[in-house]
Amino acid sequence: xxxxxxxxxxxxxxxxxxxxxxxxxxxxxxxxxxxxxxxxxxxxxxxxxxxxxxxxxxxxxxxxxxxxxxxxxxxxxxxxxxxxxxxxxxxxxxxxxxxxxxxxxxxxxxxxxxxxxxxxxxxxxxxxxxxxxxxxxxxxxxxxxxxxxxxxxxxxxxxxxxxxxxxxxxxxxxxxxxxxxxxxxxxxxxxxxxxxxxxxxxxxxxxxxxxxxxxxxxxxxxxxxxxxxxxxxxxxxxxxxxxxxxxxxxxxxxxxxxxxxxxxxxxxxxxxxxxxxxxxxxxxxxxxxxxxxxxxxxxxxxxxxxxxxxxxxxxxxxxxxxxxxxxxxxxxxxxxxxxxxxxxxxxxxxxxxxxxxxxxxxxxxxxxxxxxxxxxxxxxxxxxxxxxxxxxxxxxxxxxxxxxxxxxxxxxxxxxxxxxxxxxxxxxxxxxxxxxxxxxxxxxx
Numbered sequence: 001x002x003x004x005x006x007x008x009x010x011x012x013x014x015x016x017x018x019x020x021x022x023x024x025x026x027x028x029x030x031x032x033x034x035x036x037x038x039x040x041x042x043x044x045x046x047x048x049x050x051x052x053x054x055x056x057x058x059x060x061x062x063x064x065x066x067x068x069x070x071x072x073x074x075x076x077x078x079x080x081x082x083x084x085x086x087x088x089x090x091x092x093x094x095x096x097x098x099x100x101x102x103x104x105x106x107x108x109x110x111x112x113x114x115x116x117x118x119x120x121x122x123x124x125x126x127x128x129x130x131x132x133x134x135x136x137x138x139x140x141x142x143x144x145x146x147x148x149x150x151x152x153x154x155x156x157x158x159x160x161x162x163x164x165x166x167x168x169x170x171x172x173x174x175x176x177x178x179x180x181x182x183x184x185x186x187x188x189x190x191x192x193x194x195x196x197x198x199x200x201x202x203x204x205x206x207x208x209x210x211x212x213x214x215x216x217x218x219x220x221x222x223x224x225x226x227x228x229x230x231x232x233x234x235x236x237x238x239x240x241x242x243x244x245x246x247x248x249x250x251x252x253x254x255x256x257x258x259x260x261x262x263x264x265x266x267x268x269x270x271x272x273x274x275x276x277x278x279x280x281x282x283x284x285x286x287x288x289x290x291x292x293x294x295x296x297x298x299x300x301x302x303x304x305x306x307x308x309x310x311x312x313x314x315x316x317x318x319x320x321x322x323x324x325x326x327x328x329x330x331x332x333x334x335x336x337x338x339x340x341x342x343x344x345x346x347x348x349x350x351x352x353x354x355x356x357x358x359x360x361x362x363x364x365x366x367x368x369x370x371x372x373x374x375x376x377x378x379x380x381x382x383x384x385x386x387x388x389x390x391x392x393x394x395x396x397x398x399x400x401x402x403x404x405x406x407x408x409x410x411x412x413x414x415x416x417x418x419x420x421x422x423x424x425x426x427x428x429x430x431x432x433x434x435x436x437x438x439x440x441x442x443x444x445x
Contacts (some may be wrong), residue, residue, distance in 0.1 A: 001027060001179050004072050005418045008124050018137035018169040023070065023126060028060045029178035030114040030397045032085055037092040050086035050401035056394055059116060062174050062182045065106045066130045069185050071141065073123040073417040074197035074425060076176040077388075078397070079205045079236065080342060083405045085117050085170060086398075090345065096171040103149075103164065118177030119145035119169040122201035122425070123418070124192055132185040140191040143183045144372035145205050147172050150434075158218060159368040167366060168189075176201075177264060177397055179417050186369055190371045192380040193428035194435065198414040199386040199443070200425065203240065206412065208367035210240035211375035213315065213339050215248065218371070219338040219364045224249035229302065229311040229329065231318050233270065234261035236404075236412045237339075239387040239442075241315045242268050247275055247383050253302055257407075264410060267441050272305035275340070283325050290348060295328040302329055313337060320344030332357040339364045382435040387411030387441040391422050411442070 004021055007013045032053055040048040085093050089413025093115055101111025125139040135141070147168040148159045169232065174182035191200045197429040214228065221314055222228060228245045233254030245252035246269050248254040253272045254265040262273045281298055285291045302311060310331035316323065319341025326336050327349040336359065341347070354361070355407025367375065378384045391414035392400040403409045426432055432439065 007436055009030040015136050015138040023061060026060050027179040029059045031055050031057055031114040031116055034094045034113045037088050037094060040087060044174055045089060048087035051398035052404055053086045054398040054401060061180060062109050064127055064129045067132060067185055068129040069125050069132060069135060070120060070127040071123045071181045072178055073121045073128050073178055073181050074419040075122050075201040075416055076118050076415045077120045077202045078400045078404050078413045079119055081119055081170040082117060082401050086401050097173055100172060112173060116174050116178050116193060117169050118143055118175035119167060120201050120204040121176035121181050122197045135185055135188050141188045142191050142200050142204055143187045144208050145169060146366055147184055160365055163167050177415060189373055189376045191356045194426060194431035196423050197419045198391045198416060198422055199388055202386045202388045202412040202414050207240045208372040208375045209339055210237055210244055212367035212371045213337050213364040214241050214244050216371050219362060220335045222248055222250050222313060226250040226312040227253060227306050227309050228313045228315060229253045230315045231255050231322055234264040237317055239411050242270055243384050253305055274301060290324045297326045298325055316342045320347055323347040324349040328353050328357050334360055335360045337362040337364050364417035385438050389413050391416060
């Protein structure tokens with residue numbers, strides 16, 4: 001892989017140089033193994049340790065098919081689906097790979113006894129398959145994680161509705177936590193030239209997810225002046241929701257769990273902040289019983305911060321722990337938009353507060369290509385900035401996933417693949433200089 005790294009780091013490499021590079025037979029990748037899928041059986045979720053299940057090993061380079069690209073990965077990042085894959089929850093991902101493998105002879109490549117994981121990357125195109133015209137070797141790119149076949153009419157209005165839509169690196173193989181990744185060409189987007197490799201790799205999944213969930217007509221359709229309650233507002237997903245709210249003229253009400261995380265939100269420009277730990281909100285009296293009095297106390301606190309107004313939008317992703325409160329505090333006619341359930345999938349809420357107040361619950365899952373492109377465009381324009389708190393080496397991915405699993409991180413956690421060190425990959429120093437204060441502020445979350 002050294003010759004590929006050298007070509008990327010050289011300032012005078014041409015597309016012809018990249019096209020002439022030999023592709024190695026194997027590459028290093030972060031994997032989970034099918035033979036170990038039961039290794040955590042009987043353990044509570046918090047006791048499952050990604051450091052034990054994630055491996056860095058040499059794997060063969062996959063065959064390149066029509067409409068696909070091989071990308072040399074300079075940097076990637078850890079998402080919550082990395083954690084789910086590593087602890088085999090809610091179920092091992094090998095079932096996804098087996099089902100995908102049955103759809104076509106080419107898809108059979110993905111059904112392997114190991115799973116190369118990761119749903120973000122920043123890197124350089126090495127090869128493209130038949131039918132790829134928009135990208136060529138040497139192009140510096142990032143990838144969004146929607147892998148879609150588009151053979152069904154259902155996907156042509158919104159590709160997220162395609163019945164064969166999958167999340168790359170989670171429901172497909174050959175993901176981005178590796179030295180080489182296999183992607184569909186319509187996953188590729190231009191890398192922001194003023195960002196480093198690790199900065200460019202960090203936003204992908206969460207930036208696009210937050211855009212669809214909050215801004216897009218397929219999500220909450222946020223408008224100027226909206227009050228937006230954002231759970232986990234300093235985290236990998238919430239930090240982008242906070243930025244979109246601020247950039248779009250809305251008023252974010254940031255919910256965090258520590259004074260340190262509250263400071264992160266202030267540095268992003270938010271003013272209305274609730275530290276739910278120090279204010280000791282207990283939405284559940286016990287494992288089976290919610291506490292409506294705490295919902296009301298929480299709603300009162302929100303109105304104190306908004307001049308007496310309830311949230312127009314509640315940006316949900318914790319799930320079970322918070323969902324009852326989210327439905328309660330949303331304004332009459334408001335929207336609860338949800339994309340995950342990190343505290344549990346089985347939600348409970350009092351339906352009277354939904355139907356009698358004409359509220360809506362909207363499900364949102366990642367983003368289509370157009371939404372991902374728009375979110376990436378805002379990043380390239382310096383309207384949105386990467387939130388990256390720490391960067392690990394590829395062989396340290398287990399520790400990185402452990403930190404995310406235990407909520408020891410802030411913002412996003414990056415992973416260097418072929419990039420030898422942090423701070424490389426900037427091609428537009430002038431634009432970076434204009435945004436350097438914001439970049440450093442968000443980098444040092």
